[in-house]
Amino acid sequence: MIDPAELVDAAMGRVNMNVYTDNDIFHLEMRRIFYRTWIYVGHESEIACAGDYLTTYIGQVPVIVSRDEDGGINVLINRCAHRGTTVCQRDRGTANFFKCEYHGWVYNNKGALTGVSLAKGYGEGELGDAQRIGLQAVAAVGSYQGLIFASLNPEAGSLEDFLGNTKPYLDDWAAQTPDGRIRVESAAFQHTFPANWKLQAENNTEGYHPDFLHQAAVRVQIHNSRRARAARGETTEKPVRRQRIAAMDSRGYDLGGGHNLVETPQVAMLAKKRFPAEFLDELAQTYGPDRVEALLGPPWRMTIFPNLAIAGSNIRVIQPLAPDETYVRQSFIDLPSAPESVRTHRREQEQGFYGPAGYGGPDDIEMFTRMQEGFRTAQAASLDPWLLFTRQATSEEVLDNGVRVADSTSEITQRAVYRGWAEYMGQEA
Numbered sequence: 001m002i003d004p005a006e007l008v009d010a011a012m013g014r015v016n017m018n019v020y021t022d023n024d025i026f027h028l029e030m031r032r033i034f035y036r037t038w039i040y041v042g043h044e045s046e047i048a049c050a051g052d053y054l055t056t057y058i059g060q061v062p063v064i065v066s067r068d069e070d071g072g073i074n075v076l077i078n079r080c081a082h083r084g085t086t087v088c089q090r091d092r093g094t095a096n097f098f099k100c101e102y103h104g105w106v107y108n109n110k111g112a113l114t115g116v117s118l119a120k121g122y123g124e125g126e127l128g129d130a131q132r133i134g135l136q137a138v139a140a141v142g143s144y145q146g147l148i149f150a151s152l153n154p155e156a157g158s159l160e161d162f163l164g165n166t167k168p169y170l171d172d173w174a175a176q177t178p179d180g181r182i183r184v185e186s187a188a189f190q191h192t193f194p195a196n197w198k199l200q201a202e203n204n205t206e207g208y209h210p211d212f213l214h215q216a217a218v219r220v221q222i223h224n225s226r227r228a229r230a231a232r233g234e235t236t237e238k239p240v241r242r243q244r245i246a247a248m249d250s251r252g253y254d255l256g257g258g259h260n261l262v263e264t265p266q267v268a269m270l271a272k273k274r275f276p277a278e279f280l281d282e283l284a285q286t287y288g289p290d291r292v293e294a295l296l297g298p299p300w301r302m303t304i305f306p307n308l309a310i311a312g313s314n315i316r317v318i319q320p321l322a323p324d325e326t327y328v329r330q331s332f333i334d335l336p337s338a339p340e341s342v343r344t345h346r347r348e349q350e351q352g353f354y355g356p357a358g359y360g361g362p363d364d365i366e367m368f369t370r371m372q373e374g375f376r377t378a379q380a381a382s383l384d385p386w387l388l389f390t391r392q393a394t395s396e397e398v399l400d401n402g403v404r405v406a407d408s409t410s411e412i413t414q415r416a417v418y419r420g421w422a423e424y425m426g427q428e429a
């Protein structure tokens, strides 16, 4: 078995491609990362009413996230206490019980076993402890600004400690409209890609590639700007200026624990122009004029390690299936109390960039596929297995709170992922 400590070098500038291909490393990641720490499982708005549920995974462990009749949130292992069959196969729905199809055992949405078929056939003690038997609950459930996390580890520590430096950003994220309502539309897009899960985690906040890979998006933007000018009757010959991320004052942050963020305030300023004045006034009155720009957009994208990617209009849940296979559950973030024009714009942006026929998201996925093909060379001992994450590694600045910051094109956000990864993987579970 490869020692994970040997796969990420001390200066954190180089990563061995075996981290993306090795089967033992993949299973160790499940034990040392996914079954040890807090994992994002859903947003409260996805299970708003009593009986609502969704199904997802903690690593490879299937779970049901349910809202019970007392308003509580339960995260239950999706596994029948009898012989292990999953008891719920739907992505989401509303139900006050889950029935295992194999022999018909029934559980309520808190996980208690409420019905056993041909129960009389069980003799004294044959069912074991009647109090204990049911859908097992995870060790810990917590929620921060509507984001629900769960852990299989009773010693995972507090959710607040886990979230650490991400919290101020999540506070802003949760206050995007005057009444603070956010509705996450479950799994609007779902896809698998034939590559390692960490490629999605490291790509979400990368500021280096957009100017190059997402050329189509830039062209569409220029085209749309020209069309908008024409619609306004403007006849100017002035060319539409192309915005380069690399030329913007845009910063990348290593927030600690593998969490990271890229901030592009200029993009948010441009976005602000689209919002009606009354809406901006209302935001300013509710939250104070200083915060309006931070609340619109928001002007950043964040990866909460290991499995949550938050962008302006979506949440993506990263689920590892195998070293070279990943499933992504992507949900649109609607702001029900925002003006209709803002909501429509957000939806169009989401579909246009990240949708199955979008001009952005599919580009990234194609790169993941090509990278995984390149990683097959890890098997050949004569070939160099090291990948470079060294860009501007020496220019990182460390703030008082321990957060590291550098230019957004510097790969600091990718180094953040592997610093977090090495920390988890270096410790016995």
Ligand code: FES
Pocket: 080, 081, 082, 083, 084, 085, 100, 101, 102, 103, 104, 105
């Ligand atoms: Fe579920 Fe038998 S496996 S009832």
Ligand code: FE
Pocket: 203, 209, 210, 213, 214, 360, 364
């Ligand atoms: Fe991209």
